[in-house]
Amino acid sequence: MSDVKEFDTRPAGNPSAESPLAWTFHRQGVLPRDANAGVRLREKSFLGHLILRGGAIILDEAVREVLGMALPARPNTLTLDESGERSIQWLSPDEWLVIVPGGEEFALESRLRKAMGQAHYSIINVSGGQTVFTLQGEKAREVLMKSTLYDVHTQAFPVGKGVSTVFAKSTVVLRRPNEDSWELVVRRSFADYCYRWLLDAAAEYGAIVER
Amino acid sequence: MFHIYCPYCEEHREEEEFHPKGQAHIQRPVDPEACSDEAWGDYLFFRDNPRGIHHELWVHAVGCRKFFNITRHTVSYEILETYKMGEKPSITAADLSEKDKQAGVQAASGGWQTVGARPESEALNKEARA
Ligand SMILES: [Zn+2]
Numbered sequence: 001m002s003d004v005k006e007f008d009t010r011p012a013g014n015p016s017a018e019s020p021l022a023w024t025f026h027r028q029g030v031l032p033r034d035a036n037a038g039v040r041l042r043e044k045s046f047l048g049h050l051i052l053r054g055g056a057i058i059l060d061e062a063v064r065e066v067l068g069m070a071l072p073a074r075p076n077t078l079t080l081d082e083s084g085e086r087s088i089q090w091l092s093p094d095e096w097l098v099i100v101p102g103g104e105e106f107a108l109e110s111r112l113r114k115a116m117g118q119a120h121y122s123i124i125n126v127s128g129g130q131t132v133f134t135l136q137g138e139k140a141r142e143v144l145m146k147s148t149l150y151d152v153h154t155q156a157f158p159v160g161k162g163v164s165t166v167f168a169k170s171t172v173v174l175r176r177p178n179e180d181s182w183e184l185v186v187r188r189s190f191a192d193y194c195y196r197w198l199l200d201a202a203a204e205y206g207a208i209v210e211r
Numbered sequence: 212m213f214h215i216y217c218p219y220c221e222e223h224r225e226e227e228e229f230h231p232k233g234q235a236h237i238q239r240p241v242d243p244e245a246c247s248d249e250a251w252g253d254y255l256f257f258r259d260n261p262r263g264i265h266h267e268l269w270v271h272a273v274g275c276r277k278f279f280n281i282t283r284h285t286v287s288y289e290i291l292e293t294y295k296m297g298e299k300p301s302i303t304a305a306d307l308s309e310k311d312k313q314a315g316v317q318a319a320s321g322g323w324q325t326v327g328a329r330p331e332s333e334a335l336n337k338e339a340r341a
Pocket residue numbers: 217218219220221271274275276277
């Protein structure tokens with residue numbers, strides 16, 4: 001058992017919530033829908049984000065038991081479950097980012113706490129602090145090349161890789177969950193800026209924004 | 212723009228992701244209550260400034276956010292090695308070539324020290340006592 005006080009940050013009764021891009025979309029009115037768009041951009045809002053910190057061995061045992069997934073041990077790697085909806089990403093030698101479908105995070109946190117008992121670790125629910133953008137399309141990589149110094153060539157950045165790096169003078173977690181999409185984990189306060197940067201960078205290729 | 216090898220991320224990353232944090236291997240006096248003012252002042256304020264090999268603390272601020280060490284040549288700016296916290300540098304004064312030594316290249320000893328500063332601070336202390 002864990003003696004840490006837990007509380008569900010998601011209020012009961014499902015009151016309406018707004019994503020970090022709510023105001024941006026509202027102000028934009030009509031979302032871009034260019035013909036033959038080279039880039040497709042979508043916000044995956046309201047997902048559950050947990051930061052796990054602690055020793056790799058104890059955390060690995062716990063996530064195997066609770067999530068049925070192994071903790072990525074190699075630096076800058078990402079593992080996903082079969083559905084692709086749940087992921088664990090290496091952030092530093094003692095820190096991992098877990099992203100699960102919205103609403104699962106509190107139950108997951110409780111189960112992880114139970115599994116880890118009195119071990120030395122920390123779990124923080126950061127769901128409200130960040131959001132995920134998905135970038136797809138044949139020009140997605142071109143847009144990234146204009147935005148980050150990190151090498152996004154498919155040889156240097158294979159599927160299953162994820163890094164946190166400088167992006168358009170801000171910082172993001174950039175990751176490649178599958179062959180045809182890139183994900184950006186963006187801080188809430190930078191969401192509007194990154195979104196507009198991406199649209200600006202994608203202007204020459206044409207862009208479609210999906211909600 | 213150049214790349215620095217992060218020993219935790221295990222790859223070269225853009226310099227922009229890092230911040231320098233000053234001299235590495237600075238030892239805090241074990242018993243601050245019992246140490247002399249000079250030793251404490253030394254620890255707080257005095258740093259090596261060698262012409263040559265310098266061990267520095269850096270942080271991978273935008274990446275893994277871990278601190279690590281760099282051995283850097285202050286004349287050529289060449290990064291000779293990077294290594295994790297708690298590890299010892301493999302390149303030290305002993306690795307300086309004769310040519311370097313004759314050219315006046317120095318190596319930071321690591322740890323707090325008062326080369327050049329000690330006589331001055333002693334004089335100041337005497338003045339203060341007088
Ligand atoms: Zn790093």
